[in-house]
Amino acid sequence: xxxxxxxxxxxxxxxxxxxxxxxxxxxxxxxxxxxxxxxxxxxxxxxxxxxxxxxxxxxxxxxxxxxxxxxxxxxxxxxxxxxxxxxxxxxxxxxxxxxxxxxxxxxxxxxxxxxxxxxxxxxxxxxxxxxxxxxxxxxxxxxxxxxxxxxxxxxxxxxxxxxxxxxxxxxxxxxxxxxxxx
Numbered sequence: 001x002x003x004x005x006x007x008x009x010x011x012x013x014x015x016x017x018x019x020x021x022x023x024x025x026x027x028x029x030x031x032x033x034x035x036x037x038x039x040x041x042x043x044x045x046x047x048x049x050x051x052x053x054x055x056x057x058x059x060x061x062x063x064x065x066x067x068x069x070x071x072x073x074x075x076x077x078x079x080x081x082x083x084x085x086x087x088x089x090x091x092x093x094x095x096x097x098x099x100x101x102x103x104x105x106x107x108x109x110x111x112x113x114x115x116x117x118x119x120x121x122x123x124x125x126x127x128x129x130x131x132x133x134x135x136x137x138x139x140x141x142x143x144x145x146x147x148x149x150x151x152x153x154x155x156x157x158x159x160x161x162x163x164x165x166x167x168x169x170x171x172x173x174x175x176x177x178x179x180x181x182x
Contacts, residue, residue, distance in 0.1 A: 005066050006083060010073075017126075020032055026135070026139075027135075027137065029152075030132055030133055030135075030139070033132045033139075033152070033155050033159075034129050034132055034133060036134065036156075036159040037125065037128060037129055037155060037158065037159050037162075038125070038129065039162070039163070039166065043163065043166060043167075044166070044170075046076070046121070046125075046162055046166050046169075047118070047122065048168055049169045049170050049173070050073060050118060050169065052180065053069055053173060054178050055111055055114070055180060057069065057176050057178050058070045058107050058108055058114055059107015059108065060106075060107075060176060061106065062172050062175030062176050063171055063175065064175070065090070065168070065171065065175055067168065067172070068081040068106045068107060068172070069169065069172055070105070070106060070107045070108050070114065070117075071102060071103055071106060072115070072165050072168055072169050072172065073117050073121065073169070074102070074103040074108075074117055074164045075101055075102050075103070075165065076121065076161070077120055077121040077124070078095065078100070078101050078102075079101055079161055080121060080124050080125060080128070080158055080161070080162065081120070081124050082094050082095065082101070082156045083128070083154050083157060083161075084124050084127055084128045084131070084158075086143075086146070086149075086154065087128070087131060087143060087151055087154045087155075088131060090144065090145035101139075103115070110155075126161075128151070128155065128158060131151065131155075132151065132155050135161075138151070139150055139151050139152040139155075140152060
């Protein structure tokens with residue numbers, strides 16, 4: 001009888017230990033993903049690159065660079081929104097590519113439009129972070145309405161995409177003489 005109890009405790013301990021280790025690894029992965037999404041590890045935060053961007057230069061092209069600040073912000077916002085909605089909404093329909101991912105004008109129609117885009121970018125990034133942080137979100141499971149994509153893949157694609165355009169925004173602001181150290 002004692003032998004059986006001892007064996008059961010041993011099995012339970014082993015199972016708890018393995019499960020505990022998996023939970024620790026899962027929390028670690030989620031933490032790393034959140035840091036990657038928010039930025040600040042290998043580069044500045046996306047929003048920091050836009051802080052203090054002079055309104056009169058939102059729609060200005062710099063010599064040799066293909067996009068304005070407005071185009072880059074709005075493109076990043078639209079792509080981020082699409083990735084987030086694709087990740088959580090089975091009824092989501094993505095915009096036409098590529099025209100649905102870029103604004104039609106070089107500059108915003110008003111300062112309010114710029115501010116609204118910044119606000120929406122922050123909101124959608126926060127929502128993607130919450131999705132990744134939620135322990136009930138299986139990062140590895142195929143998204144039911146997708147074609148093999150996972151939340152982990154979508155979070156990585158989003159972080160990569162935002163990082164790419166963050167670099168473009170910094171380059172643009174430097175070329176326009178609108179970067180703080182310029």
